[in-house]
Amino acid sequence: MSEYNFAYLDEETKRMIRRAILKALAIPGYQVPFASREMPMPYGWGTGGVQVTAACLIPEDRLKVIDQGADDTTNAVSIRQFFEKTAGVAVTEETARASLIQTRHRIPEMPLTEDQILVYQVPIPEPLRFLEPRETETRKMHALEEYGLMHVKLYEDISRHGTISTAYAYPVRVEGRYVMDPSPIPKFDNPKLSDCPAIQLFGAGREQRIYALPPYSRVVSLDFEDHPFEASKADADCALCGAGDSYLDEVIVDDAGGRIFVCSDTDHCRARRAAGHLGAEGAPYEEADA
Amino acid sequence: MYVAVKGGERAIDNAHAWLAEERRGDRDVPELSVAQIREQMTLAVNRVMAEGSLYDPDLSALAIKQARGDLIEAVFLIRAYRTTLPRFGATQPVDTGTMRCERRISATFKDAPGGQVLGPTFDYTHRLLDFALAAEGEGPAPASEAPARAGDVPHVAGFLGREGLIQPEPPVDGVPPDLTRQSMELPASRALRLQALARGDEGFLLGLAYSTQRGYARNHAFVGELRIGAVAVEMEIPELGFTIELGEVVLTECETVNQFTGSKTEPPQFTRGYGLVFGQTERKAIAMALVDRALRWKDLGEEDRGAPAQDEEFVLMHCDNIQATGFLEHIKLPHYVDFQSELELIRKLRREAGEGREAAE
Numbered sequence: 080m081s082e083y084n085f086a087y088l089d090e091e092t093k094r095m096i097r098r099a100i101l102k103a104l105a106i107p108g109y110q111v112p113f114a115s116r117e118m119p120m121p122y123g124w125g126t127g128g129v130q131v132t133a134a135c136l137i138p139e140d141r142l143k144v145i146d147q148g149a150d151d152t153t154n155a156v157s158i159r160q161f162f163e164k165t166a167g168v169a170v171t172e173e174t175a176r177a178s179l180i181q182t183r184h185r186i187p188e189m190p191l192t193e194d195q196i197l198v199y200q201v202p203i204p205e206p207l208r209f210l211e212p213r214e215t216e217t218r219k220m221h222a223l224e225e226y227g228l229m230h231v232k233l234y235e236d237i238s239r240h241g242t243i244s245t246a247y248a249y250p251v252r253v254e255g256r257y258v259m260d261p262s263p264i265p266k267f268d269n270p271k272l273s274d275c276p277a278i279q280l281f282g283a284g285r286e287q288r289i290y291a292l293p294p295y296s297r298v299v300s301l302d303f304e305d306h307p308f309e310a311s312k313a314d315a316d317c318a319l320c321g322a323g324d325s326y327l328d329e330v331i332v333d334d335a336g337g338r339i340f341v342c343s344d345t346d347h348c349r350a351r352r353a354a355g356h357l358g359a360e361g362a363p364y365e366e367a368d369a
Numbered sequence: 370m371y372v373a374v375k376g377g378e379r380a381i382d383n384a385h386a387w388l389a390e391e392r393r394g395d396r397d398v399p400e401l402s403v404a405q406i407r408e409q410m411t412l413a414v415n416r417v418m419a420e421g422s423l424y425d426p427d428l429s430a431l432a433i434k435q436a437r438g439d440l441i442e443a444v445f446l447i448r449a450y451r452t453t454l455p456r457f458g459a460t461q462p463v464d465t466g467t468m469r470c471e472r473r474i475s476a477t478f479k480d481a482p483g484g485q486v487l488g489p490t491f492d493y494t495h496r497l498l499d500f501a502l503a504a505e506g507e508g509p510a511p512a513s514e515a516p517a518r519a520g521d522v523p524h525v526a527g528f529l530g531r532e533g534l535i536q537p538e539p540p541v542d543g544v545p546p547d548l549t550r551q552s553m554e555l556p557a558s559r560a561l562r563l564q565a566l567a568r569g570d571e572g573f574l575l576g577l578a579y580s581t582q583r584g585y586a587r588n589h590a591f592v593g594e595l596r597i598g599a600v601a602v603e604m605e606i607p608e609l610g611f612t613i614e615l616g617e618v619v620l621t622e623c624e625t626v627n628q629f630t631g632s633k634t635e636p637p638q639f640t641r642g643y644g645l646v647f648g649q650t651e652r653k654a655i656a657m658a659l660v661d662r663a664l665r666w667k668d669l670g671e672e673d674r675g676a677p678a679q680d681e682e683f684v685l686m687h688c689d690n691i692q693a694t695g696f697l698e699h700i701k702l703p704h705y706v707d708f709q710s711e712l713e714l715i716r717k718l719r720r721e722a723g724e725g726r727e728a729a730e
Contacts, residue, residue: 343705
């Protein structure tokens with residue numbers, strides 16, 4: 080791949096993206112338009128995240144890529160290989176050892192540090208999009224801080240279902256100003272957005288937007304005093320490592336519909352098993368399955 | 370005991386190997402060459418060049434071969450390659466009046482200077498499968514040739530312009546925006562709209578254009594002129610201080626003449642829609658012209674009839690097939706996490722609804 084620049088994008092494109100990132104960090108939660116490039120993977124596969132990662136990577140970085148919390152999901156593998164090939168950076172599956180983590184749909188269970196950057200892949204950056212399909216309108220609504228429509232939607236949920244019926248991509252308010260889409264992470268992850276020591280960057284390639292949370296930003300999940308936000312997960316423990324406080328995937332294990340729950344964050348689960356924790360269905364930890 | 374599924378990496382490698390084998394097909398059948406595709410699948414090559422927005426018949430043919438004939442996939446390959454190309458500068462605007470037309474027809478005048486030239490068209494073929502093509506053998510006899518017509522072919526709309534019957538197109542100063550280098554900003558200028566339409570999906574534009582004909586913002590279009598042929602591409606080289614010809618590209622240009630009875634701001638006159646596309650791509654060029662005309666309602670002081678083809682944001686944000694196919698197809702990627710959160714929500718709502726019913730009984 081020597082015919083391509085470090086991390087694939089040319090330096091001028093990276094500069095354009097870095098400018099957008101800096102602007103996004105200066106205005107937390109605000110969606111900065113950027114001239115997204117056509118990448119060699121399809122829109123919807125994380126082209127926004129890939130461009131942000133490409134613009135941030137330096138040769139000394141150690142990259143981790145997860146999709147659904149797992150390092151070995153097909154698209155995570157594919158993106159990690161892309162940067163191994165085009166940037167030659169070191170990669171890791173261990174959250175603690177990564178300097179840059181690109182993620183789709185999850186925030187790692189392990190708390191992040193000031194030395195890390197978390198890059199989210201974002202399909203629809205506009206939290207108001209499903210209430211108002213027009214970009215020309217939603218930009219105005221953000222400018223005027225006109226978020227009544229969102230609160231009405233949440234209120235209608237409660238009046239109809241007794242609860243807010245948004246389970247992922249749960250809207251947040253950043254530093255008391257912009258309402259922001261945290262990307263389709265489960266609302267279980269929302270509390271981790273706030274007061275996070277790491278830089279959090281959000282890239283939406285097809286929609287040509289970048290937004291950001293600088294370290295230690297105050298991020299509040301929208302709710303009502305009498306219906307407070309509640310992070311939720313399956314009411315079970317991980318069958319492999321026994322964790323009771325991590326986000327779980329449900330796995331169907333037999334024809335009769337028998338199911339178990341396992342950690343969605345594969346590195347978290349591995350580390351716990353390595354430390355000797357064992358769930359109901361788990362095998363004792365061996366180096367080989369790391 | 371449960372062992373979590375692993376092996377994404379091996380699965381990908383194996384899938385790619387299988388894909389390569391399927392692309393080749395039965396090895397007892399000779400392999401297609403890129404040149405064969407370029408020469409015999411020309412209209413597919415043209416479509417890929419147009420929507421890929423890169424004029425290169427060889428690369429386009431290669432992309433079609435690699436994509437197993439999936440033209441949107443081929444367009445994607447070309448687009449991804451195109452973004453990596455350095456930009457040397459911009460060419461002079463091409464002058465389609467100097468086009469060496471191989472096809473040129475007008476539906477509004479029986480004859481006009483330059484004449485009606487049918488060219489290589491399907492228009493009057495009878496759509497009967499030609500089983501002779503299935504038999505390998507001698508190709509068709511060469512078509513008869515007339516001497517090339519000398520001189521430029523004037524635009525039909527120009528004749529209406531002389532009488533002031535058609536709305537003029539005042540020249541626009543300044544460098545047009547480049548939608549591949551800037552994010553789309555709405556409302557868009559006409560230059561940006563035409564750019565987006567020129568690389569937009571043929572099927573999407575065809576459907577939209579058809580909808581205007583059926584009454585969703587009907588704009589009474591006639592094909593004032595449709596011309597296909599080669600035009601010279603010229604560029605001014607700053608070091609030289611003059612313009613040199615870089616080569617030729619084949620273009621399809623369609624200018625529609627649309628009836629218009631006037632509005633509060635504009636007198637009764639004919640108006641225009643414009644389509645310009647790489648290669649011989651006339652369905653696309655006509656569709657583009659109709660959609661362009663529908664999108665001009667604001668400039669002409671027309672009524673917004675709420676039709677899809679009049680809605681700039683709707684049209685421009687959804688006409689790109691690479692964006693559309695990416696987002697459409699991405700829903701086959703893993704969504705376990707989101708689905709899990711939905712599962713829990715639905716279970717909770719059902720539990721609460723059940724409790725509510727019990728309490729009521």
